[in-house]
Amino acid sequence: xxxxxxxxxxxxxxxxxxxxxxxxxxxxxxxxxxxxxxxxxxxxxxxxxxxxxxxxxxxxxxxxxxxxxxxxxxxxxxxxxxxxxxxxxxxxxxxxxxxxxxxxxxxxxxxxxxxxxxxxxxxxxxxxxxxxxxxxxxxxxxxxxxxxxxxxxxxxxxxxxxxxxxxxxxxxxxxxxxxxxxxxxxxxxxxxxxxxxxxxxxxxxxxxxxxxxxxxxxxxxxxxxxxxxxxxxxxxxxxxxxxxxxxxxxxxxxxxxxxxxxxxxxxxxxxxxxxxxxxxxxxxxxxxxxxxxxxxxxxxxxxxxxxxxxxxxxxxxxxxxxxxxxxxxxxxxxxxxxxxxxxxxxxxxxxxxxxxxxxxxxxxxxxxxxxxxxxxxxxxxxxxxxxxxxxxxxxxxxxxxxxxxxxxxxxxxxxxxxxxxxxxxxxxxxxxxxxxxxxxxxxxxxxxxxxxxxxxxxxxxxxxxxxxxxxxxxxxxxxxxxxxxxxxxxxxxxxxxxxxxxxxxxxxxxxxxxxxxxxxxxxxxxxxxxxxxxxxxxxxxxxxxxxxxxxxxxxxxxxxxxxxxxxxxxxxxxxxxxxxxxxxxxxxxxxxxxxxxxxxxxxxxxxxxxxxxxxxxxxxxxxxxxxxxxxxxxxxxxxxxxxxxxxxxxxxxxxxxxxxxxxxxxxxxxxxxxxxxxxxxxxxxxxxxxxxxxxxxxxxxxxxxxxxxxxxxxxxxxxxxxxxxxxxxxxxxx
Ligand SMILES: Cc1cc2nc3c(=O)[nH]c(=O)nc-3n(C[C@H](O)[C@H](O)[C@H](O)COP(=O)(O)OP(=O)(O)OC[C@H]3O[C@@H](n4cnc5c(N)ncnc54)[C@H](O)[C@@H]3O)c2cc1C
Numbered sequence: 001x002x003x004x005x006x007x008x009x010x011x012x013x014x015x016x017x018x019x020x021x022x023x024x025x026x027x028x029x030x031x032x033x034x035x036x037x038x039x040x041x042x043x044x045x046x047x048x049x050x051x052x053x054x055x056x057x058x059x060x061x062x063x064x065x066x067x068x069x070x071x072x073x074x075x076x077x078x079x080x081x082x083x084x085x086x087x088x089x090x091x092x093x094x095x096x097x098x099x100x101x102x103x104x105x106x107x108x109x110x111x112x113x114x115x116x117x118x119x120x121x122x123x124x125x126x127x128x129x130x131x132x133x134x135x136x137x138x139x140x141x142x143x144x145x146x147x148x149x150x151x152x153x154x155x156x157x158x159x160x161x162x163x164x165x166x167x168x169x170x171x172x173x174x175x176x177x178x179x180x181x182x183x184x185x186x187x188x189x190x191x192x193x194x195x196x197x198x199x200x201x202x203x204x205x206x207x208x209x210x211x212x213x214x215x216x217x218x219x220x221x222x223x224x225x226x227x228x229x230x231x232x233x234x235x236x237x238x239x240x241x242x243x244x245x246x247x248x249x250x251x252x253x254x255x256x257x258x259x260x261x262x263x264x265x266x267x268x269x270x271x272x273x274x275x276x277x278x279x280x281x282x283x284x285x286x287x288x289x290x291x292x293x294x295x296x297x298x299x300x301x302x303x304x305x306x307x308x309x310x311x312x313x314x315x316x317x318x319x320x321x322x323x324x325x326x327x328x329x330x331x332x333x334x335x336x337x338x339x340x341x342x343x344x345x346x347x348x349x350x351x352x353x354x355x356x357x358x359x360x361x362x363x364x365x366x367x368x369x370x371x372x373x374x375x376x377x378x379x380x381x382x383x384x385x386x387x388x389x390x391x392x393x394x395x396x397x398x399x400x401x402x403x404x405x406x407x408x409x410x411x412x413x414x415x416x417x418x419x420x421x422x423x424x425x426x427x428x429x430x431x432x433x434x435x436x437x438x439x440x441x442x443x444x445x446x447x448x449x450x451x452x453x454x455x456x457x458x459x460x461x462x463x464x465x466x467x468x469x470x471x472x473x474x475x476x477x478x479x480x481x482x483x484x485x486x487x488x489x490x491x492x493x494x495x496x497x498x499x500x501x502x503x504x505x506x507x508x509x510x511x512x513x514x515x516x517x518x519x520x521x522x523x524x525x526x527x528x529x530x531x532x533x534x535x536x537x538x539x540x541x542x543x544x545x546x547x548x549x550x551x552x553x554x555x556x557x558x559x560x561x562x563x564x565x566x567x568x569x570x571x572x573x574x575x576x577x578x579x580x581x582x583x584x585x586x587x588x589x590x591x592x593x594x595x596x597x598x599x600x601x602x603x604x605x606x607x608x609x610x611x612x613x614x615x616x617x618x619x620x621x622x623x624x625x626x627x628x629x630x631x632x633x634x635x636x637x638x639x640x641x642x643x644x645x646x647x648x649x650x651x652x653x654x655x656x657x658x659x660x661x662x663x664x665x666x667x668x669x670x671x672x673x674x675x676x677x678x679x680x681x682x683x684x685x686x687x688x689x690x691x692x693x694x695x696x697x698x699x700x701x702x703x704x705x706x707x708x709x710x711x712x713x714x715x716x717x718x719x720x721x722x723x724x725x726x727x728x729x730x731x732x733x734x
Pocket of ligand 1: 166
């Protein structure tokens with residue numbers, strides 16, 4: 001671990017080993033510790049984003065007890081750039097150039113932030129790199145100046161507008177990250193007191209990445225904002241738009257006092273995400289696993305392990321073993337496909353060594369109702385994924401709709417023939433898209449959107465039919481205004497001389513506003529390979545026209561609205577929307593005086609802000625075996641081994657929020673197992689506690705065929721070490 005504390009460089013030996021000790025000493029698994037060399041005091045490192053490279057402030061002192069884990073390696077008083085110091089250290093350890101490049105970019109980002117801050121709020125940059133594993137995080141810290149005197153703060157408080165934010169996911173956190181909290185009284189409500197980096201959730205299911213590495217506590221984020229944000233760990237159970245308040249209920253058990261409370265707002269930001277969509281399929285809620293949250297991923301991890309444990313219980317027929325090891329994934333979208341690929345790697349690379357007797361009985365099936373998996377991707381990617389899965393032995397059943405799931409079987413209907421068939425399973429993961437949360441559904445009823453499937457906002461993310469309420473991320477969709485609804489007013493506004501016809505010049509004068517207000521025009525031009533908007537006004541033979549009347553204008557633009565696109569439910573969209581909305585909030589007064597948006601074709605003047613514009617950074621699908629497929633902006637497609645890296649850089653540079661990757665830091669580092677020898681004496685060990693483990697560790701197991709019987713397949717609930725890796729000779733475990 002490299003710790004750069006001001007200009008001092010420290011090294012923590014065997015950091016991985018110390019982590020549990022630090023955790024137990026401090027009680028906080030998501031924070032690391034750093035020793036300040038001059039003051040001999042320890043400083044909490046607020047781990048900015050999930051893992052190993054962090055930007056942080058000096059903060060509270062902590063107990064001496066924790067300090068022994070950190071040993072100063074070298075202290076430098078030079079004024080070298082922080083990144084170069086870190087890079088030098090990395091070079092010493094022979095880190096790959098590619099990784100270096102990404103780290104350099106990230107660290108230089110960090111050092112820029114460092115330079116931009118006043119001395120009193122000195123930033124620390126920490127880079128951690130475990131050589132066998134490696135990891136990196138990028139985080140762009142808030143640019144908002146938080147250095148206000150208490151008098152200023154108090155005076156401001158009286159005028160501050162109250163903003164309530166619901167949710168701490170991509171949209172909510174991205175909104176809070178850049179919001180000028182000195183101008184608002186901000187309260188955040190969420191049942192989750194952490195932010196989760198969802199793109200890596202599938203990797204948590206198989207232990208490639210540890211759950212704690214993909215979460216960032218909300219309290220850390222608040223701390224970075226000078227604690228000017230209040231957080232309540234609660235569910236919002238009702239939005240009362242008429243009275244501008246929300247009713248919330250605490251999610252913490254055994255709360256002393258009233259668990260319900262209400263918060264009044266001037267502005268409400270709804271960023272509650274979506275829930276799984278079961279399409280009301282019987283048995284899904286009761287018998288399937290989901291992959292929406294960190295807890296879900298951890299549950300899947302345990303259940304996969306359980307399936308293997310069940311399969312090796314003595315006395316099972318081969319057929320029973322096969323059923324226990326049949327993993328079914330419903331949904332061939334990015335999440336389902338990534339999970340299938342992760343599971344395949346996990347089984348082939350690790351579990352076969354732990355459970356060699358059943359290694360050939362494992363089956364993974366992906367059920368997809370459409371004709372192809374990854375059908376929102378380019379065709380080339382979808383067929384690349386299907387071929388890869390074919391080679392890996394992952395069965396893909398397309399054109400099948402699941403009609404029920406029991407604890408033993410999954411029943412589906414083949415779309416082509418209408419035939420119904422049932423397949424026994426060991427575990428089902430349901431990953432078929434998203435649905436609206438009850439609190440949002442109820443709100444939609446109140447504001448006259450009850451018949452819609454998803455909450456609608458305008459292009460400025462303001463909820464339609466409701467004042468001062470904004471919705472972003474997966475819980476809402478932008479209802480893009482159709483150009484044909486405004487065609488008469490656009491014509492009128494452009495026809496400056498009221499001649500009843502539009503010249504090209506007149507049309508050109510309103511083009512920028514039209515393109516900004518109706519992004520579908522640009523999509524349409526692209527789809528028709530037209531270079532200029534005025535090309536739309538050409539006659540049917542493609543000849544230029546000097547003027548068009550209203551009918552000609554309408555017919556020229558009549559197909560444009562067909563290119564209106566709904567934005568996907570992705571982190572990219574949510575994060576960009578959060579960042580956009582905070583910018584609008586920060587510049588409210590400024591833009592009230594000088595509106596910056598497009599002209600209002602209905603009504604006068606300009607819109608206060610530019611509408612939200614989504615920048616697509618591409619989409620990515622890991623396919624296992626270090627292979628991935630990516631669709632990049634500009635219709636580029638990339639497939640194969642190198643593609644994995646593209647994804648990290650997209651998140652690092654694009655979202656500006658965070659990016660990281662850990663190469664199996666703790667999990668999936670498993671040892672070889674050998675088949676039990678029939679001639680050996682059999683030893684049965686009952687239990688996996690300290691005594692049994694110590695016995696196993698020292699037993700010369702070459703001489704014995706060892707079986708361990710225990711309800712627990714790990715040593716300690718705290719450390720969760722699987723039994724087999726503890727013993728390099730891998731006893732059989734039941
Ligand atoms: C396994 C998986 C992998 C993914 N991979 C990618 C990917 O690679 N790239 C990509 O772009 N997208 C990916 N996504 C999609 C992405 O995670 C979502 O689009 C994104 O999380 C949406 O952000 P959000 O803020 O709208 O919702 P969320 O991130 O879901 O956050 C919602 C927040 O609201 C809180 N909340 C819920 N109910 C309430 C309530 N009643 N009151 C208050 N708060 C509430 C939740 O606790 C949570 O904090 C993935 C999703 C999953 C599940």
